[in-house]
Amino acid sequence: MDKIDLLPLLEYIDPANLSYQEWVNVGMALKLEGYTASDWDNWSRRDSARYRSGECFKKWTSFHGSNTPVTGGTIVDMAKAGGWEPSSRKEDYELDWDDTIGKDDKVIIDKNWLEGREVTEPETWDPVKDLVTYLETLFDSTENVGYVTSAWQKEGDNKYLPTKGNWDRTAGQLIEELNICDDDIGLVFGDYKPECGAWIRFNPLDGKGCKNDNVTDFRYSLVESDNMEIEKQNEIIRALELPVACLVHSGGKSLHAIVRIDAGSYEEYRKRVDYLYSICKKNGLEVDPQNRNPSRLSRMPGVIRNGHKQWLVDTNIGKANFTEWKEWIESVNDDLPEPESMADAWNNLPELAPSLIDGILRQGHKILIAGPSKAGKSFGLIELCCAIAEGQKWLSWACAQGKVLYVNLELDRASCLHRFKDVYQALKWEPKNVGNIDIWNLRGKSIPMDKLAPKLIRRAAKKNYIAIVIDPIYKVITGDENSADQMANFCNQFDKVCTELGCAVIYCHHHSKGAQGGKRSMDRASGSGVFARDPDALIDLIELDITEELYKQEENKAVSAACVAFLEANYPAWEDNVSQDDQCSEKTMLDYCNRVLLREAYIEMINHFVHPARQRVRQRTAWRIEGTLREFPKFKPVNLWFDYPAHYVDTIGVLKDVEADGDQPAWKRNFKKRKTPAEGKKTRGTSLESAFEAAGFNGQPTVKGMAEYMSVTEKTVKNHLKEHGGFLVDNQGAVFKKGK
Structure with missing residues (x-):
């Protein structure tokens, strides 16, 4: 059906009652909707006081359109203000510009029931x-x-x-x-x-x-x-x-x-x-x-x-x-439900929503995952998506199986898709139900959450998602993250998604700056405390301080396992000669391999198995998960390794007694780092030796050259040389080793 003919509506609009801009808007609307300058001119003649011949035609040529055009809805609106009313509509009537879809809000008065309230003129007037x-x-x-x-x-x-x-x-x-x-x-x-x-x-x-x-x-x-x-x-x-x-x-x-x-x-x-x-x-x-x-x-x-x-x-x-x-x-008319009596519900309680993450989160609820950078939060969310899709465990918790939408706001499409496959392979899961995962790639196209929510709801409707993951939220934050009221409004958008779609919303946020170990888990997220108090579940990651001793212990296990893997593939008789205890010793396994393997095979094992195993251990980071839950009892902290690209729970317990970053007071951390006088002197001696070699690379070493290398003053170098006692300095500042 054709749209409304705007010309009859102009009869309800008096140009004499319009401001100059309103008059111009009528002209712009007419041009956009396909009418002529003559139509605008004929209507404008009704304002005899301001009408100027030819002005409409001159102005008409200056209307070139814009990103926010004035449409026919402007004329419809003005005509309604002048008393025009649309004719009765059939059920299949095409909507006009100003028609309302659904119930209009902020309507207090039913115009059909207006009777009027008398205005009585005063009998005695002052x-x-x-x-x-x-x-x-x-x-x-x-x-x-x-x-x-x-x-x-x-x-x-x-x-x-x-x-x-x-x-x-x-x-x-x-x-x-x-x-x-x-x-x-x-x-x-x-x-x-x-x-x-x-x-x-x-x-x-x-x-x-x-x-x-x-x-x-x-x-x-x-x-x-x-x-x-x-x-x-x-x-x-x-x-x-x-x-x-x-x-x-x-x-x-x-x-x-x-x-x-x-x-x-x-x-x-x-x-x-x-x-x-x-x-x-x-x-x-x-x-x-x-x-x-x-x-x-x-x-x-x-x-x-x-x-x-x-x-x-x-x-x-x-x-x-x-x-x-x-x-x-x-x-x-806020459409809020009326209060209900607990007595009415006492014997007929509604069923609780089923669990999405066992012991952590129910379906239709919200969960925030907070942590610092390099914690692998995005990988953790991808792992969770895969676990829901396959009905597998996520870290320590079983997950319900169903469809999940991952809203990717940060990664380019290729990187995001590769990450999902990398995680599947790292976890050694068969992608039997990978079709349960949908990805909405919005890098470079993200908009504030209050505008994203309705678009998300529209796209997700009828898809039967049981979870929607939004990663990360800093890309869609509306307002100042330190403002409680603005962040409350921001978090309300997640409620809308949960309510409209009946699914869980999962999102992540970063920690504030500084050490976090001394804080409660719900106080670590950056910005307003609303972030931690709004979701139904908060999962918080904090990094653990791995000692050199623990790293070497893990290297020992990794190298031993690498030797076993190589021998298994290339030297089947090895088990007859190596005990169970020997298999736990890096030194014993390397000695055995060196003894029984050909030189070329040994070098291959070192280069392709041992070195990568050591490197992988050094690349690992260790984390502790703590939680604040609304629907379930508090769980014991869970320790895990992040071994790119996946997290692995520490089932053995080697991380149980490791302290988190910032757990100790500053004075104690600094005390542990303080060196003894002997250790300090040894360190300075080593630095001098290195500086002497570097400064003498292209000639005779000098105090000036050594100072530049060490990034200290020449006076400091002279003091260290005197303390060391193994060097001589001549009048020109050249440095010599004694006895040479």
């Missing part, structure tokens, strides 16, 4: 009291007030238009003069024309003009609608709990509500007024959009307009301020 109350309510005594009592008419038109008026007196001065004017408002403000009444500005001015730039405090906005009965305007204004400071009858067909905005800047004022107007519109109050400006004129209470009173209907109604009002609006 115009001066109305005006004094108005000034006292809106202004401080020292603030300048803008007002207009003179007006002019267009030729051939009965409509009166206000002049710029006055702004040179304060509210205090005006109130003082009103109190002694003997009920003659004209004596204070100047005589006005009873045919058109008078106007007043509701925000304070600087005394130098009456434009937006002259407004000193963006305190109020005007809400006015003249296309519905005053009684219904009154009902909506009060039912919406608008924070109205003053409600004025215009003496015509509208109420003027002076609404508290209390903005700190013009930019904030615009945003708040836009929000205010949108809420009014959603609830049936079509507000005149020309009243947005903070310097706008409103009707002055206490004067007569064409035989009718402009009078103060009420003051200080609705919510106390804009913030309180907005919070109320947002909470009225």
Whole structure:
């Protein structure tokens, strides 16, 4: 079905009531939707005061489009504000630009049930009291007030238009003069024309003009609608709990509500007024959009307009301020469930969600994996994806089997895919159910989580994932990670994913800087504590300090195993000559291999088995996993090795007594590192020998050359040489070894 014809809608839009930018927007929308400059020109002629022949055609050629174009929806919106209503729709009707899909939020009032609330004109009226109350309510005594009592008419038109008026007196001065004017408002403000009444500005001015730039405090906005009965305007204004400071009858067909905005800047004022107007519109109050400006004129209470009173209907109604009002609006139809009685559920408790990771996490819950760099967090997440896909154990914990989505935000596609295969091979798992793993590669395309969540939900719907892994979250963090409220909002996006898809969300985050061993596991993650307290389970990795003794012990086992593997493949008779105890000794195994193997075979074993085994041990890092759980009891710390590209649990227990990084106080760590005087002297001697050899590579060694090599001063070198006693220094700074 074709889209709406926009030309009939222009009948509902009066160009004379639009700002210049709004008029331009109509032209841009018409061009984008395929209409002609003549269409825009014919409509613009209705504003006889501002119409200029040829201007539309000249402006039309300057519309070249943009990344955020003005569409036909703008005209639809303006037409609705002017009273146009779409015709009744059939079920298969094509949606218009401004149609709402699903339930609209922030709707307080059912427009079909509006009856109206009567506005009763006062039997005894005190115009001066109305005006004094108005000034006292809106202004401080020292603030300048803008007002207009003179007006002019267009030729051939009965409509009166206000002049710029006055702004040179304060509210205090005006109130003082009103109190002694003997009920003659004209004596204070100047005589006005009873045919058109008078106007007043509701925000304070600087005394130098009456434009937006002259407004000193963006305190109020005007809400006015003249296309519905005053009684219904009154009902909506009060039912919406608008924070109205003053409600004025215009003496015509509208109420003027002076609404508290209390903005700190013009930019904030615009945003708040836009929000205010949108809420009014959603609830049936079509507000005149020309009243947005903070310097706008409103009707002055206490004067007569064409035989009718402009009078103060009420003051200080609705919510106390804009913030309180907005919070109320947002909470009225929040779609939150009602509280339930525990007595009703006591004998009919719902089933708990099944476990995803046994003893750690339930399906539909959230888990955070935190750790420092080089901990292999991404590999750990990939291992978890593989474990869920295959129904295998992840580290020490059994996993439910099902489909999993891995959201890759950091690696290029090829590297990510290779990692999955590398992990499968390192764990020696058959990829029987690798089809359970989906990967969404978003490197270079990541967006903040509040925008990613709905896109993720849409793509994951109907895929029956039991887990979604997001790696890493720093790529999608929205806001300051040290701000509790911003991070609470960020973490709420994970709740949306869990709720909408019924799956678990798994994500990782980095540690803060510095040693972590002395901290609790939930205090190590960088940024706000919200990170650690929000998820249902926190798995935290901390590095262990491996001693040289332990490394050598592991090297012994690795080299022994490498010798056994080589002998098994090349010398089947070896087991007859080597005991079980011998197989645990690196030295014994190497001696045996050297004795029984040919020289070439021995060299091959060393180069291709022994050296790589040693290197692999030195590349290992050791880690301890601790956890904070909401649904399960606390587990004992789990120690593991990260042997690229996979983690392996320390089932033997060699890491049981190893201290974590930062476990000891600083003084104790430094004490262990401190050398004895003899050790220090030996170290300095070794450094001197190395420096002497290096400085003499291209000639005679000198103190200067040795100092440069050691990155110390020449004085330090001389002191070390004197301490060593095995060197001589001549007058030119040349260094010689004694006896040579």
